[in-house]
Amino acid sequence: MTDPVRPLRVAMIGHAFMGAAHSQAWRSAPRFFDLPLDPVMTVAVGRDAARAADAADRLGWAQSSSDWRAVVARDDIDVVDVCTPGDTHAEIAIAALAAGKHVLCEKPLANSVAEAEEMAAAAASAAERGVRAMVGFTYRRVPAIALARRLVEQGRIGEIRHVRASYLQDWISDPEAPLTWRLDKEKAGSGALGDIGAHIIDLTQHITGDRILEVSAQLETFVKERPTADGDRGAVTVDDAAVFIGRFTGGALGIFEATRFATGRKNSIRIELNGSAGSLAFDFEDMNVLELYDASEPAETAGFRRILVTEPEHPYVEAWWPPGHGLGYEHGFTHQVVDLVNAIAAGTDPAPTFADGLQVQRVLAAVESSSDTRTWQEIPT
Amino acid sequence: MTDPVRPLRVAMIGHAFMGAAHSQAWRSAPRFFDLPLDPVMTVAVGRDAARAADAADRLGWAQSSSDWRAVVARDDIDVVDVCTPGDTHAEIAIAALAAGKHVLCEKPLANSVAEAEEMAAAAASAAERGVRAMVGFTYRRVPAIALARRLVEQGRIGEIRHVRASYLQDWISDPEAPLTWRLDKEKAGSGALGDIGAHIIDLTQHITGDRILEVSAQLETFVKERPTADGDRGAVTVDDAAVFIGRFTGGALGIFEATRFATGRKNSIRIELNGSAGSLAFDFEDMNVLELYDASEPAETAGFRRILVTEPEHPYVEAWWPPGHGLGYEHGFTHQVVDLVNAIAAGTDPAPTFADGLQVQRVLAAVESSSDTRTWQEIPT
């Protein structure tokens, strides 16, 4: 922080759960990492002017607005951070890229493959003009996950044969939980599959470095009607849960589950990879730990080791606390900001790109189609 | 043990790994449980007379024989315990039942549905004559599993929505592991699917009290050739791994995996059930523990509780040691003997029956067929 750094002026569209996480990330990143640009939390945007003003005040943005189009057009904005529901991602992100703004867009990239294709095309075109686009699969930046990726790249577990991944929540396991917009296909696009299944699709592809080739899936809506706000009952039009099996480009068998009905599991993202030379296991309910089995160890002392991913040698960790002082959920968002700002300054494309987001969208579409048609579906490349 | 009890004279066919486990069970059961009949370890049978004699001596059988047909015909034998490889189960078990002997037959019941059907028919016919038949899915009798079944029956986890089960081993994850008979379809019938997948099929159906209705599956042979004893290489003709999804009669979604390539997992049988009122989780690598989540607990103190299944209130446990003194793998076999002897004395059919074994066989066949045809397969009832 010895030299003055240029400001990077950010506008955030949307200020709910994701908005709070992104705000903390923009605020914290320059305090712990040496950034080549200085993020300025310029304006927070929401549909309702009063609520946007309150949110800007609470979340620490200098200004607020209820007109995202005007904000996206402002000369004094460098980055547009899209934290709105999925049905608005395409319009906002494409407009922002067209206006020459770098874009960070929450996942899933869009509510349909068609929209995602448009967005990826816009991002590719923008990239030629030096404008960057990134999709917010933040779990990639949990240090234990980043370490898993590093170890796979180093060949520590060899050729991967098995990928098993689940994302388990239980927040609507009670049949009397209310009918929210998240259970409405028009607005949410998808249920558990798109909301949380998208994460394990991205994570397993990211860690393995492979793509999912084909899937056979079953979606399920366990509770088909729920109470509405007006005291009536309405139809749930998205999936409560999705299970699927598949194959990765590298030959591994995959097995996946995403559900909001895993009673007692709150935000359990479990990933295990078995390779010819070792295995890796992760559970977000113990997020500062990565388990590694090294098959080259003598049998007498081989075992899954519990790596506490809090050492300076671990990804992102040196910037934080001494060994053993764990990080929390929101730190992944801070690391995302760090990587985005570094990429912008370096003039390189940050990952995951919109093309990566589109590919995840295609897997989601294949899963849905497989369940509908009860056939195996290939994922187009 | 106050009154003298009648002897129950046992012949055991086969004396390898399963023979050792069964022998210890026959020997131990009357020492810890009050049995209504007194098992007598009469004769151990093997193909080779000398090796059978050695085994009988080592495993504690009074006599040995290399002629199972002669043994099955003996008047002084009450029970035939079939511990041979799967390709001989049908012939031996049917002959023994025809000779009026009670039969305990190792799993999987047979190498094909056709054989299993014959066996189930023979058992049904024998039952009419008071002759009992039982298939050896011993894991049902691990106390933690038996407790899981009890809690489901009591409604403690409500309506079941999710069943996830895996059986993970790694003993052939090294591509240079030799080509044994277990990797030869002619002899073994099936690979990981029939050997270990059969257990999680039986266990999940047993604990839930439901049946699997339909499946979509993928089998895989990762290592297609292996070194043979004569220094050459030969083809692996069975599956190394199987993944499948399915649906239970009660509506639950199922997700299953059986593999011999899960590097670092030695005998990990993991089962988790999520219901409307709670959840249960088990891992055989920590076999004296059952985890229970009770959704009726206030959120402040709800959590998966680690039940150490070593209390006198737990199934089978009172006969053994004080609380906290765990049991091992072979105790399930002892409990199997206890339940079989009690059923014989009571004149009732022990579970799992040959019909249960046949049904598991049908699921196995459906899984294999689904993988071959890449379509969903229903399990006939």
Place this chain on the structure above:
Amino acid sequence: MTDPVRPLRVAMIGHAFMGAAHSQAWRSAPRFFDLPLDPVMTVAVGRDAARAADAADRLGWAQSSSDWRAVVARDDIDVVDVCTPGDTHAEIAIAALAAGKHVLCEKPLANSVAEAEEMAAAAASAAERGVRAMVGFTYRRVPAIALARRLVEQGRIGEIRHVRASYLQDWISDPEAPLTWRLDKEKAGSGALGDIGAHIIDLTQHITGDRILEVSAQLETFVKERPTADGDRGAVTVDDAAVFIGRFTGGALGIFEATRFATGRKNSIRIELNGSAGSLAFDFEDMNVLELYDASEPAETAGFRRILVTEPEHPYVEAWWPPGHGLGYEHGFTHQVVDLVNAIAAGTDPAPTFADGLQVQRVLAAVESSSDTRTWQEIPT
């Protein structure tokens, strides 16, 4: 955040590890909690002007200074946050209180009982003038620890019989680790005992609501000489480890261990309480979890339950993320700021008070004296 709130202008003295944690707390607290006063990060103070300026810039303080006396005297400062090494706490804190500033002072309160007594007296006198003082035992504000305290207060574990606590680190287990100021009694006052042992003394007294009455202790310096910066070797003059047993006012037996030589343990704070009605267990290496055993459960389903302390019903948690999204090390500091600001606004004394800090100091002194004299030592009240 609807009404404008008055500013609370903060000066932070010291800007190393603790300074970074406190800065993040002052910055984050008003973004997640509705505070009755608005903290303003006014000035960061350090011995070296240039380094202080850098730190202020990096950590987000408006100004910097190298003259703490001048800062403490400023009219536009409301709170002095003391993050310096222990040998300067007394002078700074007493001066700040005398100047009418609220004081937050890092632990341990002082390097000696005499200093701590002066500080406690100063705080008592200041409290009469409405000036508040708090000592920074932040681990009290880890949600799982706060929940433990709540459950004990509710009587959930009954009368406490056993307290076992350890604080295990390993950062100097290598004999060639260099001789830093932390290993010099003149500067650090104490070794593992004062640095980390102080935390488990405070935590166990806080959670139980009892005080330690008497102790028998053994301190040890395993590595008596270490390499110095100038290539020579120098004497280690503090303890590497401390073990002690003791008695609480409520009758519980206590057993304690603090060490920097627990190879492989990075920051493992383990606390277990056994009571007549249940037990509680905590390990900071899995900091979002509290384990509870409820002895009123039927034996069939009793077990330690793993409470994921991420529900809105849990202390401090509602302000953060949805269930299952864990917090990290620094959140305890944010909660400390929240409680301090609330107390200042309410005109009440925040806990732990300087008197609490003094009492911990007396326990530390008794431990040291017990080890020196090899006798039991009572803790004066």
Place this chain on the structure above:
Amino acid sequence: MTDPVRPLRVAMIGHAFMGAAHSQAWRSAPRFFDLPLDPVMTVAVGRDAARAADAADRLGWAQSSSDWRAVVARDDIDVVDVCTPGDTHAEIAIAALAAGKHVLCEKPLANSVAEAEEMAAAAASAAERGVRAMVGFTYRRVPAIALARRLVEQGRIGEIRHVRASYLQDWISDPEAPLTWRLDKEKAGSGALGDIGAHIIDLTQHITGDRILEVSAQLETFVKERPTADGDRGAVTVDDAAVFIGRFTGGALGIFEATRFATGRKNSIRIELNGSAGSLAFDFEDMNVLELYDASEPAETAGFRRILVTEPEHPYVEAWWPPGHGLGYEHGFTHQVVDLVNAIAAGTDPAPTFADGLQVQRVLAAVESSSDTRTWQEIPT
């Protein structure tokens, strides 16, 4: 088992909990291990003739007797296995050794140091005549514990600095639990200290290869009166719990706890050793696992590894089941028989010897004396 082996005729004195465990061990050992002598379960002895006869029948002994003196004198007995309460150990063991019988004696060796000294002298004298004596600290022969000892001997954890050990039970944590003989000092000699504390004293000395030099201790009787069988209340005259700190000959600090009041802990034997090169951790509640931390690993991938101690490379395991098929509590007793029989056949002294048992007794006495006098006590050698 190719050659016929000579019989080794065993008499067992006492047939309660320990008698059942020893019986299963004598019965099982020759079935899984190639023994140089063939144990014959000849006679079980108890005070009451009828109950002894029942027990012999149930536990599998050919004969029964109510006269241990007569049995000990029999020519056709080679080994006397003493499973009675501690107050009779000395008399029986000394008589048996005098009669030329090998003796296996349950722990603790005696109820006093004086008795233990006589026993050790008798054993030393018998050894000169080729008669063997062994004390039954069976937990040494849990494979994970035996592996821990092996790894320490190999130097895998270097110089040991910390030993922490606890033995936690809860069976009298209810104040209304009845007053049994185990709570009567006349009969039991000691409470938690002698019953379970003896095990962690033996185990830590065995694994480290060091002796405890000195201790400072506190014993406690939380519930001083309990209901008696006749409806009255009587005094508890032994300790409910013991905590102590100490020093090992190799320089390590020790910290110990034995209690019957650790609510929710059933038979939790936890041992952790921290050395200059690594650490080991064990908990009997997960008895097939040993955790190892290897400090020579790079920080990036270092972590406590969970060794599933079920491989053929592990102590005692090859005789049992394939990897991942765990053992239970009683297997340690079987391994004890194996080692005793091998020592008898080889003409060597089995460990732990009566001298080892005496040394443990001296530590127990020092702990008790330290608590009584509130001073540090050295353990005489």
